Amino acid sequence: MRVSKRLEAIASMITEPILYDVGCDHALLDIYCALNKNTTCIAIDINKNALSSAINNINKYKLNDQIKPVLNKGLDGIDDFTNSVVVIAGMGTSNILNIIKDKKIEHLIIQSNNELWRLRREIIKKGYIINKEQIVKEGKIYNVIISFIRGNKKYHIVDYMIGPIIRTKKLDINQEYIKQLIFVNQEIINRLPKHLFARKLKLSFYNYLLKRELV
Ligand SMILES: C[S@@+](CC[C@H](N)C(=O)[O-])C[C@H]1O[C@@H](n2cnc3c(N)ncnc32)[C@H](O)[C@@H]1O
Structure with a gap:
């Protein structure tokens, strides 16, 4: 099963056995992780059509035991993130910040479509550090994938602008x-x-x- 380089890069940053994929759409990331990393996935989408396309794909790959499709607004009603990673990809920063709000998440992997400076600043403010970053270019678009884990660190203004890892590599x-x-x-x-x-x-x-x- 093949996915885009962007989704492959996101998958490569996943180290936990459980994945919450918020805004899963087609659930391709979940299917890829279930097949290649034996990940248990909760594939969440707010949109009925997106979720039914996810369900079709999950059925096609016979992964119903490993991927649970959920129609939900973000992480509303979900509070236990033990042994898990939350991925939010392909959305804007305001929506992403609204989804994570004050949730106690250990590991977050984010690929936002805009305002990366604000995204980094606001998530770091919540008590995270950036431990991995990667850029995947698709056509003219630079997709920046950022991994946040719990921690405290002082960052420079340029770290917020470019990304602390992107900047040093x-x-x-x-x-x-x-x-x-x-x-x-x-x-x-x-x-x-x-x-x-x-x-x-x-x-x-x-x-x-x-x-x-x-x-
Ligand atoms: C552009 S797609 C990205 C799909 C996939 N994550 C990826 O990166 O390829 C964005 C998806 O997020 C969903 N979405 C947007 N806001 C959401 C929210 N608050 N909760 C759950 N899903 C949401 C949309 O319905 C859509 O399916």
């Missing part, structure tokens, strides 16, 4: 990603009207910090 893809962040900031600076001078200055400062990370 001088891989080609990581450097390409930093160049993309600089490009996007520069585009915003160019388009901002003159009276928003302070905002322009702030973004220029961020770009100065980002450029220092390039080798």
Whole structure:
């Protein structure tokens, strides 16, 4: 069974025997983990159509004993995360933060579609550290996958902007990603009207910090 490089990268970060996959959609991640890692999965989606596509796929692979499909809003009503990892992928940061709220989760693997700076800052504030990060490029999109575990650590502003692990690993893809962040900031600076001078200055400062990370 083949899945996208993005889902494969997410699966490679899973170390626990139980997976809560919130926003499972097709449940491909769950099926891949059940087949390749012998993971027990709770495949959750808020959308009936998404869940019925998950159920069809689970039936097709005869994995009904290993994957439990659940129609649910996020993790509402679920509070026991012993021996488990929670994956939330392919959603926006506001939705993700709303799903995890004050849940006592040991290991979180997140792939957000936007606002990664805010995502890192808000989850770290809840008492997590980032222990793994990986970028998977699909077409022009850089998917950043972040693994959070319990802990306390002080991070620098640039850690929030780029990611503390992405920042230290001088891989080609990581450097390409930093160049993309600089490009996007520069585009915003160019388009901002003159009276928003302070905002322009702030973004220029961020770009100065980002450029220092390039080798
Ligand atoms: C773009 S898909 C991502 C599917 C899969 N996680 C992946 O990364 O390929 C997002 C899915 O999240 C579901 N979703 C969005 N908000 C949710 C919530 N609060 N609780 C459960 N599922 C949610 C949507 O119905 C949709 O199926």
